[in-house]
Amino acid sequence: MQVERSDADLVRQIVSDRDGEAEAELYRRLAPRVRLYGLRHLREPHAADDLAQQVLMTTLEALRAGRLREPEKIVSFVLGTCRMTVLELRRGAHRRQQLIEQFGAGLLPPVEAPATPLDDARLGRCVQGLKERERAVVVMTFYDEKAGADVARALGLSEANVRVIRHRALHQLRACMGAAA
Numbered sequence: 001m002q003v004e005r006s007d008a009d010l011v012r013q014i015v016s017d018r019d020g021e022a023e024a025e026l027y028r029r030l031a032p033r034v035r036l037y038g039l040r041h042l043r044e045p046h047a048a049d050d051l052a053q054q055v056l057m058t059t060l061e062a063l064r065a066g067r068l069r070e071p072e073k074i075v076s077f078v079l080g081t082c083r084m085t086v087l088e089l090r091r092g093a094h095r096r097q098q099l100i101e102q103f104g105a106g107l108l109p110p111v112e113a114p115a116t117p118l119d120d121a122r123l124g125r126c127v128q129g130l131k132e133r134e135r136a137v138v139v140m141t142f143y144d145e146k147a148g149a150d151v152a153r154a155l156g157l158s159e160a161n162v163r164v165i166r167h168r169a170l171h172q173l174r175a176c177m178g179a180a181a
Helices: 007-017 020-042 045-064 071-107 120-128 132-143 148-155 159-179
Strands: none
Touching (some): 007 020, 007 045, 007 071, 020 045, 020 071, 045 071, 120 159, 132 148, 132 159, 148 159
């Protein structure tokens, strides 16, 4: 029976021997905590995964360089690194937003209003003129904002079939809207 090493013992092993297994074990132990922190503060699974990668790489680099004086406080070090990394990400996002607001208007071409406003009544008639299955695909896609896979599952179709039906229905809608214009 193998005795589980403490976090502090793993840190000491990493510092002294650069043991890859100890690094992997420390990663397995701490990654779920860092990911949870990321989910709570960044609110996106991909951002939380990126945070876990970034924080644990920073931690391993600090351990390899011998910058952690008290191995027993590895969890505090990791959570502090999480906090600082999230603050840095937010600061960067805020700064990017400020730069876009300040200089972005000159980078984008001016947005022109549509030549003719959308005729809601005509669009309604055109949608009603579609076949039932085509109408269901269009409504589920654009009104309910469902993904192609969800539409396919709800209607008992393949995703490829949903794409073809949507493409043909949009073609019909364009023709209908342009015909009366």
